[in-house]
Amino acid sequence: MFLKRIVICCVYLLFFGVAFNVGIKIEASEITPKKLILATTMKNANSALMLYHVLVYREAGKRLGIDINIVAYPSKRATYLGDVGEVDGQSGRVYNYNNKHPNLTIVEESIISVYFTAYALDTNIELNGWKSLKGTPFKVDYRRGTNLCKIKLPNVLPHDRITAIDEIKLGFRKILMGRTDIIVGIDDYISEELEQAEFKSSGIHKVGVMEEVTVHPFLHLKHKVLASKLSNVLSEMKKEGLMKYYLSFARSSYQICKESKVQNDSINCWLK
Numbered sequence: 001m002f003l004k005r006i007v008i009c010c011v012y013l014l015f016f017g018v019a020f021n022v023g024i025k026i027e028a029s030e031i032t033p034k035k036l037i038l039a040t041t042m043k044n045a046n047s048a049l050m051l052y053h054v055l056v057y058r059e060a061g062k063r064l065g066i067d068i069n070i071v072a073y074p075s076k077r078a079t080y081l082g083d084v085g086e087v088d089g090q091s092g093r094v095y096n097y098n099n100k101h102p103n104l105t106i107v108e109e110s111i112i113s114v115y116f117t118a119y120a121l122d123t124n125i126e127l128n129g130w131k132s133l134k135g136t137p138f139k140v141d142y143r144r145g146t147n148l149c150k151i152k153l154p155n156v157l158p159h160d161r162i163t164a165i166d167e168i169k170l171g172f173r174k175i176l177m178g179r180t181d182i183i184v185g186i187d188d189y190i191s192e193e194l195e196q197a198e199f200k201s202s203g204i205h206k207v208g209v210m211e212e213v214t215v216h217p218f219l220h221l222k223h224k225v226l227a228s229k230l231s232n233v234l235s236e237m238k239k240e241g242l243m244k245y246y247l248s249f250a251r252s253s254y255q256i257c258k259e260s261k262v263q264n265d266s267i268n269c270w271l272k
Contacts, residue, residue, distance in 0.1 A: 032226065035067045038091035038217065039078035041145050042189075043167070049112075049188050051250035053091050056111055059242065060233045064226075075145025082220065089219035094148050097218055105224050109234035110214035112247065116148060117187040119194070120207045121175050125182065127208025130156050138181040139163070141171040146185050148213065153184070168193040172204055184210060192254075 038057065042050050053070050061068035070091050073081065081087040083103050090097070090104065092111055098104045118127050118140075127133065133140065134156040142149035144164040153162045163180065165171050168190055171183035183190065187206075194204060217234075219227050237243055 032064070032229075033066060033088070033223070035069070036061070036088040036219075036223070037069050037071055038089050039073050039082055039087045040070050040091045041075045041078050042072055044189075044192070046254070047189070047192055048251045048254035049186075051254060052112070052247050055246040055250060056234075056237070056243065057091065059237060059246075060230060063233045063236075064229060078145075082218070085220045085222060087220075088223055089217060091217060092215040093218050094213045095216055097147070097216075101218070103221055104218040105221055105227050107217040107219060107227050107231045107234070109231040109238070110216050111234060111243070112215050113212055114215055115187040115212050116184065116210040117190065117206055118182050118184045118208045118210060119172075119175075119190055119204055120182045121202070121204050122181065122207075123205075125207045127182075127210065129208075130210050132208065133157055139179075140182045140184055141165050141174060141180050142184045143168055143171075143189070148211070149184055152210070169196070169198070172199050172202065175204060176202060182207070 040050070040053065042053075044050065050070070050072075057068040057070060071087070072078075073087075078087075078090065079101070082090050083101055085103065095106070095110070098106055118125075125138070130152045133153075136157075138157070139161045140153060140157060141163045142153065142165070144166055150164070165174075165183075168183065168185065171180065172193065174180040175183065187209075191206075193199065194202075217230060219230070234243075
């Protein structure tokens, strides 16, 4: 009888202990954090898109009373950190990213629309959408970690003609050496790399638009309540014309800083 009472007490304490802990977790998730770290896979910390991200999240964070920082990681690392909650989310992923990453929740308002485009040296190549690659003999490269390319290309080309590369410039060099035909990816990244002296007069050019997609912030589920608040703030900023202004400013500043004496530190250049 005594043993039975002990077992009942333990079950009672265990049940209410768990319930109490769950209650604490739910309450904590509703507290607005003072700081957020969002991961990005952008390798060039001084690119126009990175400047744009910094501007957008700095203003959005100010309106929410949160210090939002964008930190660059290698693609696999960024994905892992976001999934396990060691960072607070992803600064920009395509609309369906959380289909394969259920620990993240989408911020419904996008931060930008981007074009996935194809570049080649051959002037006879013309593409329009992913399906236009089907049945072609082309070898295609894309930057490792670009998930949309990883998903779409195997649907239209054999695996042995698709290569993931670490940097866009490697794809350009392979095209010039005749080792691949096309590089596919986000147009802003490719066009910026094409402006480098090594490739500017190479003859590599845009040969088609594959898809336009919206890019969204994704937050870890522990910040699920914050997702709608951030969405509302981004929506307000769009209505005020701030997003367009920031994008224009980032692109023009990138060009100015690139040509200035502080071209290797563009962020400091435009922050002055």
